[in-house]
Amino acid sequence: MYVCGSCIDQDDASVSSSQPDSNGFLSPLSLLNSEKAVQELVQQPPVQGTDDHLREFSEALRTVAKALRRAAEGKAAAQAEAAEWKRKYELERERNLHLEYKDLSLREHHSDDNWIENLASQSNEGPECCCGNNGICSHEVLRDGGAKSDFKVVQDKYTRKASFKLSWCCKGEQSDQHKHDIVSFEKGNITTAERSSRQISLKWESDPQTVLILTKPNSTSVQILCAEMVRWLKEHKRMDIYVEPRVKTELLLESSDFNFVYTWKDDNEIMLLHRKVDLVVTLGGDGTVLWAASMFKGPVPPVVPFSLGSLGFMTPFYSEQYKECLDSVLKGPISITLRHRLMCHVIRDAAKTEYETEEPILVLNEVTIDRGISSYLTYLECYCDNSFVTAVQGDGLILSTTSGSTAYSLAAGGSMVHPQVPGILFTPICPHSLSFRPLILPEHVSIRVQVPFNSRSHAWASFDGKDRKQLQPGDALVCSMAPWPVPTACLVDSTNDFLRSIHEGLHWNLRKTQSFDGPRDS
């Protein structure tokens, strides 16, 4: 690499601007500015007559650039960790508020109904006691004041969210003995735990009372089924039913009898839905399941997906048999697939502080970084934790969950992976290279995709095929496994449902069987 002497003088200022602060640390902004300066510097065209000193100097600058990038990655990792601590803090705060409320309601209503007594015993036990050491439980109690919207009308009375318990099934049998430790180091020997089915079973501990029905828009068959299902759930199951504002309008146009249906007014109310809803029903295709998942930015209630689309990889329930299906789901226990999601942060080069980082986006299928309408190759530098993975030169890159492995990633040549396998698929889109095979990375890593300063064009990130965001040179996308999976109910179990989907949906490995007669080994 040849460097022009005058450039060094000119850029020296920006390099020296990244001086350590009084604590001895470099600020992230100055790091990135310096990195940019170094990038520009090392890309200057060669000038004749430069000597070996300059060459050495440019190599040294390269090393500095690498160190600066590592520092920027450290910042991204710290931000992800901070987000995780913030989540833990909010959970803890919510739990404390919850306990405070129970205490209050017990004092106010000590002679009230049975369920209040139940609450009292739950409150005494605490979440750990009620679940024992095995399984995972969910308990929520809500209360709210003022009553204007449907949402608040329901919150006016004390509403109890149904609790359930999750457990692992061992070799077809229910067992509370799930194994957290898969590797043992006892007595210096490394052994892996006995292989067991990791099928998860959900058992209601109290009856589910509130259901949210989400529907594919502009479909008459979906609209008809939705009205029928709403009526049946109200009349036969006495459930509280939430629908989207659009659907409530459609139902009321059909009949004013549907005024018992609840909806919400704004995004703030949507943010609270997970605390009220026991069950989500989707009527549509895979896109409606993605839509349902995108409504929950945190924990997601169990989802029962009915198939009213064309492919339906994630929608195993037959809509014609909705009564039997819902009967058995409401009774439980049911097998569920815990579908992992990816949490994606767009980190802008222009952000002055880490607080300007945009809200994270959760995806159930994948995040795609592509060239959008640009006719140039995308050039993306990819890092896994702090290690350089590769530079993508092609149409783009897909970072997919295992649930998304049968969607866009499959079309780009990625493997199909059972949705219960925890991992992140790293699949290039039309790479201009003969040897760029797709990768599957472990679930605990953080992946950073950087649009370098010397990229010829912008890149575009899209999330489950929606919400396109432009990434400028210097911007990055960091993604890691989210702590909130999407639990979807299975028709049989997660393996059976997955295999049925690839056979029926994709006609996987369909071939006429070879005839018996003909040449064979003697």
Ligand SMILES: NC(=O)c1ccc[n+]([C@@H]2O[C@H](COP(=O)([O-])OP(=O)(O)OC[C@H]3O[C@@H](n4cnc5c(N)ncnc54)[C@H](O)[C@@H]3O)[C@@H](O)[C@H]2O)c1
């Ligand atoms: N070339 C491609 O295959 C391609 C291109 C763009 C987007 N997509 C996929 O479409 C998804 C968005 O779905 P949509 O319904 O909102 O858009 P859409 O209506 O364009 O449907 C895309 C198709 O992908 C199928 N699909 C979605 N998720 C799937 C999954 N997990 N497994 C198997 N098939 C799945 C759907 O059933 C549908 O047939 C994106 O997340 C992306 O995976 C695929």
Ligand SMILES: Nc1ncnc2c1ncn2[C@@H]1O[C@H](COP(=O)(O)OP(=O)(O)OP(=O)(O)O)[C@@H](O)[C@H]1O
């Ligand atoms: N409740 C909703 N509100 C707004 N848009 C929705 C909603 N449900 C689904 N969509 C969108 O409608 C589109 C089509 O939905 P969906 O994929 O469920 O139906 P489909 O295309 O007929 O089925 P399939 O994906 O099986 O072919 C998707 O892009 C999805 O994001």
